[in-house]
Amino acid sequence: MAHxxxxxxxxxxxxxxxxxxxxxxxxxxxDYPVTAxxxxxxxxxxxxxxxxxxxxxxxxxxxxxxxMNFAYSLTGGTELxxxxxxxxxxxxxxxxxxxxxxxxxxxxxxxxxxxxxxxxAVFIFFQVSFMVLFSLITALVLNREIRGRGFWxxxxxxxxxxxxxVVALIWKWILLRDGILNAFLISIGLDRILFxxxxxxxxxxxxxxxxxxxxxFYTLILLAGLQAIQPDLYEAAEMDGTxxxxxxxxxxxxxxxxxxxxxxxxALIKGVQVFDEVYVLTGGGPGTATQFIVQYIYNTAFxxxxxxxxxxxxxxxxxxxVLFILTLTQLAATRRRxxx
Amino acid sequence: MTDATQSPRSVKTLLGARRGRGKMHWTDVxxxxxxxxxxxxxxxxVVWLVLSSFKTPAGLQEFPPTFLPLGQIxxxxxxxxxxxxLFDVTMEDGSVQQLAQVRRIGIMAQMxxxxxxxxxLQIPIATREPVREMRMAWENYRDPLERFNFMxxxxxxxxxxxxxxxxxxxINSMAAYGLSIYEFRGxxxxxxxxxxxxxxxxxxxxxxxxxxxxxxxxINSLWAVILPGAATPTGVFLLRQYMLTIPRDLIEAARMDxxxxxxxxxxxxxxxxxxxxxxxxxxxxxxxxxxxxxPLIVLNRSEVYTLQVGLNAFQGELDxxxxxxxxxxxxxxxPVVIVFAFLQRFITTGIASSGMK
Numbered sequence: 001m002a003h004x005x006x007x008x009x010x011x012x013x014x015x016x017x018x019x020x021x022x023x024x025x026x027x028x029x030x031d032y033p034v035t036a037x038x039x040x041x042x043x044x045x046x047x048x049x050x051x052x053x054x055x056x057x058x059x060x061x062x063x064x065x066x067x068m069n070f071a072y073s074l075t076g077g078t079e080l081x082x083x084x085x086x087x088x089x090x091x092x093x094x095x096x097x098x099x100x101x102x103x104x105x106x107x108x109x110x111x112x113x114x115x116x117x118x119x120x121a122v123f124i125f126f127q128v129s130f131m132v133l134f135s136l137i138t139a140l141v142l143n144r145e146i147r148g149r150g151f152w153x154x155x156x157x158x159x160x161x162x163x164x165x166v167v168a169l170i171w172k173w174i175l176l177r178d179g180i181l182n183a184f185l186i187s188i189g190l191d192r193i194l195f196x197x198x199x200x201x202x203x204x205x206x207x208x209x210x211x212x213x214x215x216x217f218y219t220l221i222l223l224a225g226l227q228a229i230q231p232d233l234y235e236a237a238e239m240d241g242t243x244x245x246x247x248x249x250x251x252x253x254x255x256x257x258x259x260x261x262x263x264x265x266x267a268l269i270k271g272v273q274v275f276d277e278v279y280v281l282t283g284g285g286p287g288t289a290t291q292f293i294v295q296y297i298y299n300t301a302f303x304x305x306x307x308x309x310x311x312x313x314x315x316x317x318x319x320x321x322v323l324f325i326l327t328l329t330q331l332a333a334t335r336r337r338x339x340x
Numbered sequence: 341m342t343d344a345t346q347s348p349r350s351v352k353t354l355l356g357a358r359r360g361r362g363k364m365h366w367t368d369v370x371x372x373x374x375x376x377x378x379x380x381x382x383x384x385x386v387v388w389l390v391l392s393s394f395k396t397p398a399g400l401q402e403f404p405p406t407f408l409p410l411g412q413i414x415x416x417x418x419x420x421x422x423x424x425x426l427f428d429v430t431m432e433d434g435s436v437q438q439l440a441q442v443r444r445i446g447i448m449a450q451m452x453x454x455x456x457x458x459x460x461l462q463i464p465i466a467t468r469e470p471v472r473e474m475r476m477a478w479e480n481y482r483d484p485l486e487r488f489n490f491m492x493x494x495x496x497x498x499x500x501x502x503x504x505x506x507x508x509x510x511i512n513s514m515a516a517y518g519l520s521i522y523e524f525r526g527x528x529x530x531x532x533x534x535x536x537x538x539x540x541x542x543x544x545x546x547x548x549x550x551x552x553x554x555x556x557x558x559i560n561s562l563w564a565v566i567l568p569g570a571a572t573p574t575g576v577f578l579l580r581q582y583m584l585t586i587p588r589d590l591i592e593a594a595r596m597d598x599x600x601x602x603x604x605x606x607x608x609x610x611x612x613x614x615x616x617x618x619x620x621x622x623x624x625x626x627x628x629x630x631x632x633x634x635p636l637i638v639l640n641r642s643e644v645y646t647l648q649v650g651l652n653a654f655q656g657e658l659d660x661x662x663x664x665x666x667x668x669x670x671x672x673x674x675p676v677v678i679v680f681a682f683l684q685r686f687i688t689t690g691i692a693s694s695g696m697k
Contacts, residue, residue: 027606035600046601050518051530053511057571062537065548072547080551138378141371152375154684155382161676161687163630165648169655169669170385173392173662180388183404212381220691244367273543276632280652294543294633301547302637309547320544327539 069320072313078306085310092314113315115288116296123207123278123292124271131211131218132264138215139222140252153223157216164276167213172281175205196282199289206278206290213277214270218263225259226252258337265330272322293319386673393666394476400662411475415440418457427451427468438471439463480667489642490668493650497629500565500646505624507570509617515571516579516613517605521591531580538573542634553638564638565631565646575620582616583609622683629675647672 038046068082073092075085098109105114138156142149159167174181175195182192195201229252237247275294278284284291291299293315301312392400394409414423417440424440429451431437439451442460451463484490519531542549549568558564586609594604610617632648639645645653651672655665680687 031600031602031606034602038601043601044524047518047522047524047527050514050601050605054515054534054571054576055530057511057567058534058537060552061549061568061571062540062545065545065552066540068548068551069545080554082551137374141374144367144371146371146375150684152378153688154680155375155379157684157688158677158680159382161626161630161680163648163672163676164632165630165651166669166672166676169651169665170389172655173389173666174385178401178403178405180405187404212385217691220688244365273541275543280632280655283656297543297546298633298637301550313547316544316546320540323541323544324539331535 066320069313069316072309073317075310077310078308080307080309088310092310093317095311096314096318110311112288112291112299113293113296116291116293119203119288119290120272120274120292122203123210123274123290124268126207127210127271127274128264128267130207131215131267132260134211135215135218135222135263136256136260138219139226142219142223143226153220156219159213160216162213164213165280167209168277168280171205171209171212197286199286202282202286202290206274206282209281210274210277214267218267221263221266222256222259225256229255258333261333262330262337265326265333269323269326269330272319272326389666389673390670393480393663393670394478395480395663396475396477397661397663399477400666408474409476410472411477412470412472415454417452417454420457424452424454426454426471428471429463429468431467439468477663480663481671484664484668488654488664489645489650490647490671492643493645493647494671496562496644497647500562500631500635501625501628503562504566504570504628505621507566508572508575508624509621511571512575512620513579513610513613513617514605515576516583517609519576520580520583520586521604521609534573534576536573537571542569546634546637550637559638560641560644562644565628565635568634569627569631572624575624578620579613579616582613586612619686619689622679622686625679626676626687 034049037049041049071082072085074087074089075082076088076091077085079085096110096113099114100107102108102114105111105118108114142153142156146152162170173179176182177192177194181195186192193201195205233251233255234247237251242250273294274292275298278290278292279295282290284295297312297315297319300308300315391407391409392405396409396411399406399409399411413426415426417424420442424442426438426440427449429437429439437453439461440454442450442452444450444465447465449463449465449468451461451468453459453461485494515534519527519534553559553564553568556563558567590608590612591604594608599607630648631646632652635646635649636652639649642650642653647668651665651668654661654668
């Protein structure tokens with residue numbers, strides 16, 4: 001055994017050197033110019049130098065695009081470069097919100113946009129509520145005295161790390177016409193169901209698969225919250241002979257509530273942006289039954305015959321406003337939790 | 341798999357009250373049922389994927405599907421050039437005999453006994469069952485890597501993941517260093533700005549980032565995937581929180597020794613911040629390996645596809661070749677499984693402490 005260990009560290013050392021050499025060279029290469037700059041600008045201005053690369057990236061890929069997005073939403077035509085696009089004012093927003101009846105997407109000029117909003121709303125409602133519910137149950141179960149808790153936690157957590165494409169393909173393979181689920185249904189005497197042909201089933205599986213993939217993440221946050229509850233409280237309740245149900249509703253739930261809030265808002269933020277898994281799983285179909293806002297933006301800007309960047313940007317701005325409000329809520333919720 | 345976070349503080353029971361010895365409360369029964377069902381629901385789909393990925397195209401088309409990847413056994417029979425498929429045939433007298441098929445005509449098959457190849461028998465096909473053994477269709481894995489571009493996709497994904505993670509670690513740790521070690525006017529404003537960028541995910545600015553990337557001439561190059569997401573607010577935040585805990589005396593001492601600021605960052609602070617850097621590295625690897633929407637937009641040529649985009653393109657084809665897709669899905673899954681197996685604790689504590697994904 002000792003011999004094997006020696007060998008392992010040997011390989012480790014080699015690896016470390018292979019990785020360390022280029023890094024050391026990189027360090028030297030940056031060291032001289034940066035130290036030279038320090039001598040010119042002085043220590044007081046050095047933090048700005050350290051911040052510069054990151055801020056440049058944020059500027060180039062987040063801040064400038066944000067303003068450009070707004071600018072795009074005020075232009076028409078199909079050119080990509082903004083200087084070649086005619087200014088149209090609020091016309092794109094007018095198109096988006098041009099509806100005879102807001103409750104009925106088909107009456108809208110941009111019916112796919114409204115269908116996307118409706119679908120996203122339905123998706124979020126079911127996905128967030130059931131995901132939070134099951135995350136809570138799972139966290140409560142994992143917080144009990146069970147054998148091999150690390151293993152059980154891993155069982156519920158690992159899908160979080162799978163790529164959306166992998167998750168979608170795993171489930172698509174199960175749900176196909178000749179998939180194993182249909183084989184099971186037939187074996188217990190039921191009829192075959194074409195899951196991707198029925199709008200209701202497609203939405204059901206979109207919600208289900210998305211919960212399956214992301215539940216572990218929220219479970220983990222709630223589990224951390226449960227473990228932070230002082231055991232004395234439970235001991236005191238036990239001494240008083242308080243009933244379990246009462247303990248749950250009077251101690252566990254109120255103390256977990258700040259974490260629940262964070263989880264709910266985080267799930268909402270992710271839910272509004274749903275795209276990847278469902279796009280691979282159903283392609284937005286059947287028809288537009290599982291097409292969400294992000295897919296509307298993606299299609300409008302990049303895959304439709306006429307690439308309508310202005311309309312896509314206007315829709316992005318609407319999505320951005322929703323996310324802005326949600327993120328403010330999240331920051332407030334997180335702050336409240338961490339201060340409590 | 342024991343875990344450090346199984347702290348002694350963990351609550352005794354779900355609802356707090358003590359259970360009598362040997363007495364099962366309904367919550368105990370529920371716990372074990374829930375765990376068992378969870379194990380099935382979480383693992384069975386992946387197990388099914390892996391098992392299916394070893395089946396031949398013919399095996400995949402079988403309905404109802406077989407559990408294990410099976411292949412029909414064929415035998416060499418004297419007098420025939422090709423190996424013949426073997427069947428279990430129920431004879432008229434009720435006995436079962438193994439016969440090899442010479443050819444099939446409609447509902448009848450011409451078969452021979454491998455022991456006695458001279459005599460041909462006419463057998464109705466309803467009375468026979470193929471003889472099968474477990475056989476792994478390794479060609480599902482070999483073919484896509486050799487014949488299709490999958491090796492290329494795999495390589496692209498590795499490049500993107502490695503390069504993006506290095507850039508992310510370097511610039512995020514520099515920013516975190518600037519925001520944690522120095523006191524300067526505007527520090528809080530910058531910090532707010534960094535957190536503010538959290539509110540602008542890529543889904544909101546797809547079109548203009550596409551324009552920026554086009555202007556930089558990076559469309560259909562891997563840089564278009566590597567660079568836009570390199571500066572991450574969560575990364576800066578995570579590293580800064582950690583660097584704030586590094587004692588100031590260390591930095592003052594280094595300054596006394598005439599170390600330059602860059603040397604302090606690299607030689608003093610970075611080694612001390614390694615646990616946080618490791619967490620960010622793991623997250624960055626996961627983010628980049630799994631990224632889908634943005635690569636889908638900026639990579640339009642097959643040579644630059646990453647694994648995720650390539651896999652999606654493959655499954656969207658009219659004639660879906662599931663035997664290859666399933667195998668490649670398993671290949672895509674493997675690095676994640678390895679990372680998870682070795683670094684589970686890092687990941688879970690990272691999430692629990694920072695709430696990021």
